[in-house]
Amino acid sequence: xxxxxxxxxxxxxxxxxxxxxxxxxxxxxxxxxxxxxxxxxxxxxxxxxxxxxxxxxxxxxxxxxxxxxxxxxxxxxxxxxxxxxxxxxxxxxxxxxxxxxxxxxxxxxxxxxxxxxxxxxxxxxxxxxxxxxxxxxxxxxxxxxxxxxxxxxxxxxxxxxxxxxxxxxxxxxxxxxxxxxxxxxxxxxxxxxxxxxxxxxxxxxxxxxxxxxxxxxxxxxxx
Numbered sequence: 001x002x003x004x005x006x007x008x009x010x011x012x013x014x015x016x017x018x019x020x021x022x023x024x025x026x027x028x029x030x031x032x033x034x035x036x037x038x039x040x041x042x043x044x045x046x047x048x049x050x051x052x053x054x055x056x057x058x059x060x061x062x063x064x065x066x067x068x069x070x071x072x073x074x075x076x077x078x079x080x081x082x083x084x085x086x087x088x089x090x091x092x093x094x095x096x097x098x099x100x101x102x103x104x105x106x107x108x109x110x111x112x113x114x115x116x117x118x119x120x121x122x123x124x125x126x127x128x129x130x131x132x133x134x135x136x137x138x139x140x141x142x143x144x145x146x147x148x149x150x151x152x153x154x155x156x157x158x159x160x161x162x163x164x165x166x167x168x169x170x171x172x173x174x175x176x177x178x179x180x181x182x183x184x185x186x187x188x189x190x191x192x193x194x195x196x197x198x199x200x201x202x203x204x205x206x207x208x209x210x211x212x213x214x215x216x217x218x219x220x221x222x223x
Contacts, residue, residue: 026085038079070212082129104193
């Protein structure tokens with residue numbers, strides 16, 4: 001299965017009355033396939049849980065409710081929530097359970113291997129969930145790059161082709177990673193792009209999921 005390229009949303013120019021905080025519009029990268037899968041799973045969960053709550057007997061409605069409270073946040077976390085925001089000041093990575101803000105000065109590199117990852121100057125690594133990697137396309141891109149450069153006489157391939165080389169930039173994820181790397185290199189010296197990484201846990205996802213899990217455990221223990 002091929003992985004569609006994350007779709008950047010259009011960048012809007014700031015109005016003349018914008019404040020400094022509003023003067024940097026985000027480029028947003030998300031996975032269309034992930035969003036579509038999430039919507040489908042949410043509809044499916046609602047149909048099954050709704051049927052069990054309306055027609056179920058005994059403890060079935062409560063079990064369905066607990067399962068729905070647990071499932072909905074997890075589905076949203078892994079399919080709809082992931083996104084990558086990039087502007088002139090920082091890279092913001094919204095993963096299932098965390099949001100990581102990296103000023104460009106703190107970004108050492110952005111790479112696409114088995115997954116898309118951002119590396120900080122301190123050596124920390126953060127995965128970009130919203131920029132999935134197709135290993136099949138990655139291997140095809142690496143083989144094409146190897147043939148073009150004649151650096152691989154034995155036909156060996158790698159899943160970590162250098163996306164800075166135009167011959168390697170054929171896998172859908174590579175262009176996104178190359179764009180993010182270019183932004184990092186361009187804005188790392190900007191005064192607005194200084195600072196260290198900031199990590200915030202997504203309690204709006206974690207709390208309801210934990211509540212649903214606890215409800216399931218209580219129902220199972222009292223059954």
